Amino acid sequence: MNANTHPALVGSLSTPNPSVKLINFSPGPTSLPKAVEDEIAASFKKPGLTSLALSHRSPEFLNILDHVTASVKRIMDIPDDYEVLFTHGGGHGQFAAVPLNLCHDKSDIATYIVNGTWTERARDEAQKYCTVHTIDGRDPHTGGYTTFPELTEEEIDPKSKFVYLCSNETVNGIENHRLPKLPESRRNIPLVIDASSDFTTKPIDWHGDGVGVLFACASKNIGHPGVTLTVVRRDLLGKDKASPLCPGVFNYTITVEAGNLWNTPATFNIEVVGYLMDWLEREGGVAENERRSIAKSRILYDVIDNSDGFYGTPVQEKALRSRMNIPFNIKGGDEELTDEFLIQSWNEGMVGLRTLTPFGVGEYLRASLYNGITEEDAASLADFMQRFARENSG
Numbered sequence: 591m592n593a594n595t596h597p598a599l600v601g602s603l604s605t606p607n608p609s610v611k612l613i614n615f616s617p618g619p620t621s622l623p624k625a626v627e628d629e630i631a632a633s634f635k636k637p638g639l640t641s642l643a644l645s646h647r648s649p650e651f652l653n654i655l656d657h658v659t660a661s662v663k664r665i666m667d668i669p670d671d672y673e674v675l676f677t678h679g680g681g682h683g684q685f686a687a688v689p690l691n692l693c694h695d696k697s698d699i700a701t702y703i704v705n706g707t708w709t710e711r712a713r714d715e716a717q718k719y720c721t722v723h724t725i726d727g728r729d730p731h732t733g734g735y736t737t738f739p740e741l742t743e744e745e746i747d748p749k750s751k752f753v754y755l756c757s758n759e760t761v762n763g764i765e766n767h768r769l770p771k772l773p774e775s776r777r778n779i780p781l782v783i784d785a786s787s788d789f790t791t792k793p794i795d796w797h798g799d800g801v802g803v804l805f806a807c808a809s810k811n812i813g814h815p816g817v818t819l820t821v822v823r824r825d826l827l828g829k830d831k832a833s834p835l836c837p838g839v840f841n842y843t844i845t846v847e848a849g850n851l852w853n854t855p856a857t858f859n860i861e862v863v864g865y866l867m868d869w870l871e872r873e874g875g876v877a878e879n880e881r882r883s884i885a886k887s888r889i890l891y892d893v894i895d896n897s898d899g900f901y902g903t904p905v906q907e908k909a910l911r912s913r914m915n916i917p918f919n920i921k922g923g924d925e926e927l928t929d930e931f932l933i934q935s936w937n938e939g940m941v942g943l944r945t946l947t948p949f950g951v952g953e954y955l956r957a958s959l960y961n962g963i964t965e966e967d968a969a970s971l972a973d974f975m976q977r978f979a980r981e982n983s984g
């Protein structure tokens with residue numbers, strides 16, 4: 591087989607050997623916890639209609655919607671003055687919806703903390719709808735996205751309608767394990783959080799951190815692509831607040847007033863979010879999930895840090911290293927060894943370590959450790975990495 595067309599090198603997610611356990615380290619869409627996948631399969635065998643066939647206005651679906659909404663609020667400790675929305679258009683939809691809802695016209699100011707690929711994209715989208723001030727989060731020495739900037743009063747215009755950040759930059763592997771605090775004099779400005787790749791893996795202090803809007807596309811930790819969970823503080827809603835150009839389907843106030851049923855929501859995907867929330871609650875909630883995330887990521891960072899430079903990872907500040915997506919390279923990016931690593935790990939059932947993103951394949955491989963990955967799965971990859979390093983050092 592020509593090396594370049596080897597399935598492992600073009601991102602194949604199947605293994606050659608069906609008896610090998612498949613472990614999906616993809617950055618999303620990806621696998622859900624096994625128990626959730628089993629529950630989805632079982633739901634098709636129950637008598638009656640599944641949510642694939644339910645009218646979104648039927649009492650059966652309304653029960654599902656109420657259950658999911660109440661579960662998300664309880665598990666994520668969302669205060670009563672926030673609304674839970676199930677929105678369309680993925681994370682990118684929210685890149686547009688946020689400024690369209692929070693800025694009335696183009697002259698309204700919004701501050702974007704840009705420290706990775708996704709905040710860059712969100713900022714670029716917002717520039718169509720409002721006046722953007724960027725806080726540049728690049729490392730001043732390397733020019734790369736490997737850190738999170740210090741937030742000073744001078745950099746945040748007090749007239750900002752919101753301050754935007756991504757709590758886990760999925761591609762760059764930079765995570766705020768707790769949301770950063772704005773300088774005292776700017777705490778009245780609502781924070782907008784893209785939590786697409788870390789939602790449910792740590793607690794959120796909604797009021798304490800001044801969260802105005804938080805969104806998470808479902809396809810990483812909480813479900814499948816097709817629905818995005820958006821949480822909005824009620825004081826940001828209002829008939830006249832959004833831009834008159836904001837499409838109805840993106841309009842938070844319209845969505846809330848219609849009880850998430852202004853148009854047809856992604857019914858099945860919403861039900862799946864409910865299964866995930868039930869699983870999370872059974873497993874011990876956010877506190878236990880955070881413990882697992884710490885353990886899963888630590889085992890991989892330990893292998894990298896103790897490899898005498900065989901493996902490298904871009905983010906040096908441990909407090910900012912992502913627990914969700916661990917970027918790593920092999921001998922400084924040695925192409926031959928990297929291909930060999932991908933082929934051998936793929937043969938052992940470990941897939942999704944190099945996937946295409948809108949930003950290319952990237953300089954680093956990446957192990958994504960969402961809710962579908964267990965501590966044992968992470969340990970299997972750590973074992974493989976140690977073995978591979980032993981066999982290829984020197």
Ligand SMILES: Cc1ncc(COP(=O)(O)O)c(C=O)c1O
Nearest residue numbers: 680681682708760784786787807
């Ligand atoms: C942090 C973050 N935000 C936004 C997105 C984009 O989401 P979508 O593809 O649902 O538009 C992604 C996707 O990987 C992401 O990781």
